[in-house]
Each structure stands twice: as C-alpha cells, then as structure tokens.
Amino acid sequence: MNPRSHPDDHDDGRHHHRSVGARLRANFIAGVLVTAPLAITFFVAWQVLGFIDARVTPFIPAVYNPNTYLPFGVPGVGLVVLVGLLTAIGALTTVFLGRTLVRLSERMMDRVPVIRSVYGATKQIFHTILAQKSQAFRQVVLLEYPRRGIWALAFVTSHTEGEVQNLSEDDLVNVFLPTTPNPTSGFLLFFPRRDLIYLSMSVEEGAKMIISGGIVTPPDNRPEDVKRIKRIVRVDDPMSAVLRSEEAAARAAGSAPGDPPQELVAAGKD
Numbered sequence: 001m002n003p004r005s006h007p008d009d010h011d012d013g014r015h016h017h018r019s020v021g022a023r024l025r026a027n028f029i030a031g032v033l034v035t036a037p038l039a040i041t042f043f044v045a046w047q048v049l050g051f052i053d054a055r056v057t058p059f060i061p062a063v064y065n066p067n068t069y070l071p072f073g074v075p076g077v078g079l080v081v082l083v084g085l086l087t088a089i090g091a092l093t094t095v096f097l098g099r100t101l102v103r104l105s106e107r108m109m110d111r112v113p114v115i116r117s118v119y120g121a122t123k124q125i126f127h128t129i130l131a132q133k134s135q136a137f138r139q140v141v142l143l144e145y146p147r148r149g150i151w152a153l154a155f156v157t158s159h160t161e162g163e164v165q166n167l168s169e170d171d172l173v174n175v176f177l178p179t180t181p182n183p184t185s186g187f188l189l190f191f192p193r194r195d196l197i198y199l200s201m202s203v204e205e206g207a208k209m210i211i212s213g214g215i216v217t218p219p220d221n222r223p224e225d226v227k228r229i230k231r232i233v234r235v236d237d238p239m240s241a242v243l244r245s246e247e248a249a250a251r252a253a254g255s256a257p258g259d260p261p262q263e264l265v266a267a268g269k270d
Helices: 006-058 078-093 096-110 111-128 162-166 203-210 246-255
Strands: 139-144 153-160 170-180 187-190
Touching: 006 078, 078 096, 139 170, 139 203, 153 203, 162 187
Parallel strands: none
Antiparallel strands: 139 153, 153 170, 170 187
C-alpha cells in the first residue's frame, strides 16, 4: 500500500464502483420493464396476424389480391378480408333470405350425430359471451377453495339453471376458477351465491392478477369507510375457520352498490 494513501480513499473508490453498478443495473431493469411488454405484445399480434394471413390470403383471387401487384407481401390483407366477410355474413342474416339459409344450415347440422353436439354447444357459448346484455365474466369474486381459510380469485359466468340448480336448495352460481399463469384452463364450480364475496375490481384487473401470479395487484378504489370494514372475520374455533359477520355484512351491502342481495361475506358455519 502506498504510505501516502489513506484507507478512506479505497473505501470511497469501492463505494463509487458499487453505486455506478447499481445505477446501471437499475437502468437495465427499467429498460426491460418498458420494452418487454411492448415486445411480447407485438410478437403475439404479429403471430396472430401471420396465422390469419396464411390461411385466408390463398383464397383471395389474384385479381383482388394486392400482393399480386407488389414486390412484397402486405401484412394484414387476410385479416381485413376476414373481418369484411364476417360483417357481410352478419348483415346477410338480418334479411329474410339470410335467416332462411341459416335455418336450413342448422337443420342440416342437427341431423349429423356428432356435429350437432359440437355445433349446439359452440353456438350457445358464443351467444352467451357475445350477447350485449350478457353478464358472463362481468364479475370477480373471492371464494374459499380448495379448503376453508384459503381464498381464490374466480369469475362469475352465469346463474345456475337446469338439473344442477333443481337438485340444490341453495341459489347456485356458475363460477369459473382459472389457473395461473394460463387462465384459459381451470375448473367449473357451482357455488352457493351466499358463499361468494363479490369484488369491486374489473375483470381485466382480475385477469392481470391471475396471469401475473399475484405480482400485479390492482389498487383498492373503494371509499375509505368501506375499506375499514373487515368482511372476512376469523374465529378462535379451528374447526370453523371463518364466520359471517352480520353487522359487517349489512354495512358492506349498504355501502357497496351493485353487489348481489344475498352476498355472504364469509364462509358460514359448519
């Protein structure tokens, strides 16, 4: 060591190197956080666009295909044609001739044993989801699953009807419990309405929370007086993990408009 150097000088140098490295690391992470969502979104959109173009463009006559007259392919031609075709079909079904053709095609589908089951189920699903007044996937709920004391995020799809509802004394609700991080798979559960806690978060916020595995948590935008109400009350008895608080339930129902009238704030007694 140089006799003229001071130990504090070496400490300052090491601290300076660490601070520079920390700033570089923070800048790199900030760059990843900004560019990664954009890159992933662009990649997924480009893949979907290419998938549609590859299957629709070959059916476009060469005279009407702009790629015939250009030295390069125009992305999105297949998508534009597909959207225009679906719009034209939708307009056709509003007139008498279109409705007649649709009824004839449905009768033909009903005569094929396997096809009629697939067609009927698919038609009912699309009609339920795309209907303007449909409440499918419009509400986010908390439910106790897979056991008492453990809560899961789920989506209400519809009110339970048919044989399942007729077999139960409770007012049942169809609930879709998605998996993380792939929300397209999950479980269909028939839950009593009183055992669900309806949340104020939107479906988009709930989906972000599920896909991110809880990393992305939406803010609680409820009024401050409502936030202070504890809607899940634990008791000392380990055999009954959660009890309903009648007072909290009444106060929450009065200050949270839009919640179902029979909402249960917690899981209920054994």
